[in-house]
Amino acid sequence: MFSGLWSWGGNRYGQLGDGTRVDRDLPIPIFPLSGATAICTEYNWGCALKADGTVWTWGQNMFSQLGDGTQNDRHMPAPIAGFGDVRLIATDSSTGYAVKSDGTVWTWGSNPVVPHVGVGPDIYNYRPRRIDGLSKVRAISVQSDVLFALRSDGSVWAWGNERTWGPGYNGLFTVEGVADDAAGVGASVPG
Structure with missing residues (x-):
């Protein structure tokens, strides 16, 4: 019996990962994803960490x-x-994020913040790119084009845009007054 990941539902773009575009009413195994330790899914795509x-x-x-x-x-x-040595993944709509074992944060996909901090003004990041200015990260959480990163020193950094934060907050900045409560933010990277 397969003990990996299973999926079902709409499959217009192959988001079930079964090699077809056939909708499924019952769960089917996603090959070759045995050994996955984390999974993030969005409306039409999926991302897994092995x-x-x-x-x-x-x-x-x-x-x-x-x-x-x-x-x-x-x-x-x-x-x-x-692209390897990853310890944590997160996704948001059409953007992927990863934290490597060295604490650096990487992104790929849509670029909702123009210019993206540390990755240039491209509309799309076709391959993973490191986000300059974020290091020693042990946890991330992402929602609605806003990334929060918890650093090993307890500080919380946010990456968003003026639509979210208001004028003057277009890029990477520290979030004041939340470091003491940040232990529960996102998923953590061991070490």
Whole structure:
């Protein structure tokens, strides 16, 4: 019996990861995702982290959210080539994020904040790019184009745009007064 990940539902873009675009009413296994330690799913795509530190993506790729250098949909999970040593993943709509074991934060896909802090003014990040200014990160949480990062010193950093935070907050900044309560933010990276 398969003990990995299972999926069901709509499959217009191959987001179920079964190699087809056939909707499924009953759960089916997602191959080759045995050994996954984390999974994030969005409306039309998925992202998984395997125990070996590789990140696997599948489904819609209109905004390059699969991180494979294309905008071609993919109906089966595949690793993001040349990208490993990852300890934590998060997704938001059409953007992927990862924290590597060295505490650096990386992003790929849609670029809701122009210019993206540390990654340039491109509309899409076709492959994972490091976010300059974020290091020693042990946890992240993302929602509605806003990324929160908890650093090992207890400080919380936010990355968003003026639509979210108001004038003067377009980019990376520290969030004052929440470091003491930050232990529960997102998922943590061991170490």
